Amino acid sequence: MDKIFIEGPNQLFGKVSISGAKNAALPILASSLLAKNTSIFKNIPKLGDVKTILILLKHLGVQVEVTQDAIKLCSDAVQRFEAPYDLVKTMRASILVLGPLIARFHRAVVSLPGGCAIGQRPVNLHLDALQKLGAEIKLQNGYVYAKSKRLIGTKIKFESVTVTGTENIMMAATLAKGGTQIVNAACEPEVIDLANALNAMGARISGAGTRVIEVEGVEALQGVNYSVMSDRIEAGTFLIAVSATGGDVLIQNCNPKYLSAAIDVLKKAGVKIQEQVSSMRVQSNGDLTAIKVETEPYPGFPTDLQAQLMAMLTQANGKSVIYENIFENRFNHVAEMQRMGAKIRIQDHKAHIFGKTPLTGAPLMATDLRASASLVIGGLVAKGRTEISRVYHLDRGYEALEEKLKVLGANIFRQKEGKEVANAERVSFL
Numbered sequence: 001m002d003k004i005f006i007e008g009p010n011q012l013f014g015k016v017s018i019s020g021a022k023n024a025a026l027p028i029l030a031s032s033l034l035a036k037n038t039s040i041f042k043n044i045p046k047l048g049d050v051k052t053i054l055i056l057l058k059h060l061g062v063q064v065e066v067t068q069d070a071i072k073l074c075s076d077a078v079q080r081f082e083a084p085y086d087l088v089k090t091m092r093a094s095i096l097v098l099g100p101l102i103a104r105f106h107r108a109v110v111s112l113p114g115g116c117a118i119g120q121r122p123v124n125l126h127l128d129a130l131q132k133l134g135a136e137i138k139l140q141n142g143y144v145y146a147k148s149k150r151l152i153g154t155k156i157k158f159e160s161v162t163v164t165g166t167e168n169i170m171m172a173a174t175l176a177k178g179g180t181q182i183v184n185a186a187c188e189p190e191v192i193d194l195a196n197a198l199n200a201m202g203a204r205i206s207g208a209g210t211r212v213i214e215v216e217g218v219e220a221l222q223g224v225n226y227s228v229m230s231d232r233i234e235a236g237t238f239l240i241a242v243s244a245t246g247g248d249v250l251i252q253n254c255n256p257k258y259l260s261a262a263i264d265v266l267k268k269a270g271v272k273i274q275e276q277v278s279s280m281r282v283q284s285n286g287d288l289t290a291i292k293v294e295t296e297p298y299p300g301f302p303t304d305l306q307a308q309l310m311a312m313l314t315q316a317n318g319k320s321v322i323y324e325n326i327f328e329n330r331f332n333h334v335a336e337m338q339r340m341g342a343k344i345r346i347q348d349h350k351a352h353i354f355g356k357t358p359l360t361g362a363p364l365m366a367t368d369l370r371a372s373a374s375l376v377i378g379g380l381v382a383k384g385r386t387e388i389s390r391v392y393h394l395d396r397g398y399e400a401l402e403e404k405l406k407v408l409g410a411n412i413f414r415q416k417e418g419k420e421v422a423n424a425e426r427v428s429f430l
């Protein structure tokens, strides 16, 4: 397993370009199951999770062709409808093939995703809603067995907001007979991006990005040429990294309006951020004010930036508080940060962060995707060497993060599995 080494402290200066959004790419790639003929998707990030969903789609019989700047998919020859446990367990978002398989092929056998480091991650809301659309759902041996005639549009009211639940149902409803109204829908920008891709395929979706989405079922969808939005969580990660280390960075190919809650929080903490249409400039002298933040469904502060913000708040003057309201166990990064000297106290779903606390480099272990990003930020701030193991967690959701940070002046280096770092390299990564 690869490791990442950081020699801190570092400040970050220069320009960085944001890659395509993981959480838009995954449902959009899954939506290729709904369309006749070939779909061509661009700006798909080169990530572990994208690789996993392509392996799953190929397993189902989707023809997949990866070129330099696009991914071409054709699902007309699909004749397997099973998403096996050994694939689904590595990436929960595999559940996103369920809605499309039922809608177009009227059958699916999908492994229940099971929990992960950040929580139980049930999919009951997905299954209840699919049943309301007319699917027959049975749970057995850890699998969802589903079959249906043509789905029938109806009103679906989610008792709580679910992003992939909204996406699964929106996809399933595109080929249902009649109209479907999704109430208490997730408003994330990635839901809007998926709706835009589906409408380009011939779907009839309105209201995406609001709490009420209307879908008028059609007979068939056609393959499409579509470019995926840029990753707001990667952009937010860079905003927070520069805020924590100090520096001056232009973040390009991003959409600041999708980060307004995070930008407001960082400005409150004393960070200077200038937003343009598709870029933002972040400047920080490392002098930060403690703040109180709650994670909420979009447009609130995103849970996917919570761990990164916590790393930054170890450098804020005073006591900050973070409430994690979305997942029940998303503080795995705290123990690792405490090993760097961070002063953090957890009380239920509340974290108290005492700053400004000097951090020292340490050997750390990544536990989940966004926790690993927070350890990188901690390593950039800390004095001395930080070594992060299990970086496959990081590679699931960030494309070439250490390369992008190196260009900004970070003293960061990846040790490929089994390749010893030459002593000269240990001393300096420049």
Ligand code: EPZ
Pocket: 022, 023, 026, 093, 119, 120, 121, 122, 123, 124, 125, 126, 127, 160, 161, 162, 163, 164, 165, 303, 304, 326, 327, 328, 369, 370, 397
């Ligand atoms: C999506 O996960 C994202 N993943 C997550 O990003 C993100 O953290 C999450 O939304 C919240 O914003 C993708 O889009 C691929 P939810 P999802 O369903 O859809 C509970 C990352 O780091 N729930 O909105 O799985 C659930 O347990 C990842 O990129 C049910 O109880 O999240 C959670 O507490 C991590 N029953 C809450 O709802 C259900 O059927 C929100 O989950 C579904 C969800």
